[in-house]
Amino acid sequence: MYKLGIDVGGTNTDAVLIDENRNVIADIKCPTSGDIYDGILAALRTVLAVSGVDKSQIxxxxxxxxxxxxxxxxxxxxxxxxxxxxxxxxxxxxxxxVDWADDIRQICVESAVISGGFEYDGKLLSPLDKEAARAFFQRMKDKGVRSIAISSVFSTVRNDHELEAAELCRQVMGEDVHISISSEIGSMGLIERENATILNAALWKVAERFTEGFAQSLADEGITNVDVYLSQNDGTLMTMEHARRYPILTVACGPTNSIRGASYLSRLQNAIVIDVGGTTTDFGVIQNGFPRESSVAVTIGGVRTNFRMPDVVSIGLGGGSIVRQQPDGTVTVGPDSVGYEITKKALVFGGDTLTTTDIAVRLGMYRLGDPTKVAHIPEDLARKAMAAIGTMVEDAIDAMKVSSADMDVILVGGGSIILPEKLAGAASVIKPDHFGCANAIGSAISKVSGTFEQLINYDETPRDQALEQAKTQAMDLAVSAGAIRDTVEIIEVEDVPLAYYAGNTNRVKVKAAGDLAN
Known part of the structure; x- marks a missing residue:
């Protein structure tokens, strides 16, 4: 039995095949095309040709x-x-x-604020205005709208009204309407949670296209006896149906796949992961084998949200970043890049643009293309460029650390050939085998998770009892998502006191994950 992992990046589409023992059978990179499905098909066909595996065994x-x-x-x-x-x-x-840019605000055909919702302690704020809700849904139906975002004040405490409104929506607009409910997507904070819900509602067509397109690509290649999953941004997997319902959860799954793949390839459970692509470099932290989650609100395309996102820092440095010598003799690197055209524009490939890859080849760090085409680059210029690269990376490493202690660093991504072997702030620098396709490997070996999050008053339910109940529910959620029960383990437990709540109220969040059933 084999698993196929594909990760579509801005520069390359990577594909990998691993066997039931998680051994990498084949890994390849193909340039990402204008139509991503052409890139997926090319990567799929190439990895099948290289591996020679029986399609029916995938x-x-x-x-x-x-x-x-x-x-x-x-x-x-x-x-x-x-x-x-x-x-x-x-x-x-x-x-x-209220704070959205005009060019994206246009997705909203109509918005309405009606009576309903609860106070921070779960008490009723105002009764749900069912007639106003029905009238709104009827207007949306008449205007041909097929997707609705529903939010409610303090719905993370009580979501009764959101669920009631969703049922009214189905009655008026039909069972095939796409409904996004804020309590299922975001965390505390009405505006940020609502923003995430709006984005989720607007992405249903995108989700439908890439889920059906991926399934069709597999079918076109004769891979029919296969279960299909999508990567989430917490480093785990979700089903096609779940992806269509919550497409927002795929945002930033690329960096998390790389982080998971780096952990698997290096056998390290705690480290800083540096994923160098053709245009950008992503820095993340692996904690107990999973990506560290951001604890602050995250802005996506100018929209402030508060749903779960990996703690990732990106800088304008990649294998295709353009290197320039300034009139005063200083050397700058990026942030602009030749991107997926590196095989045409970089000097080592016969192009006319000096890139970071050319610098790495000139300094003998990696053999690629035709080294004679960069022999004319002055060594002083090359070393200044490498020093600039090192400074950019070391500053980002410091930004990711929570203490002054050195941490292990794992280098992955095809562009990581441009990074030096020694970095300040790193206890060790590791570049594992198959580093170039860590993102696709991370996708292929991902686990299935379940997350339980709720506000609990420890005066009513003792802390130990509440945490045990939360762990059990998180594990049950992971199993219902497709995990093998015997492999499910708790990977994150968090309880945060809420000072502005009455009593001893805490936000309890528990995440469990397990291996995907074969």
């Missing part, structure tokens, strides 16, 4: 894609939506999408 296929991120950033292919907030009169002062 039982699981995992895809990591940047499609949702790109749709938000580029303002393309977003579906028109309706937004219903349950929170009048308390939240009327700040309307939905």
């Amino acid at each position: 039982r699981q296929a995992m895809l990591g894609t940047t499609q949702c991120t790109n749709a938000i950033v580029e303002r393309k292919n977003l579906a028109p939506i309706g937004i219903l907030r349950l929170g009048a009169p308390a939240t009327l002062g700040i309307p939905p999408m």
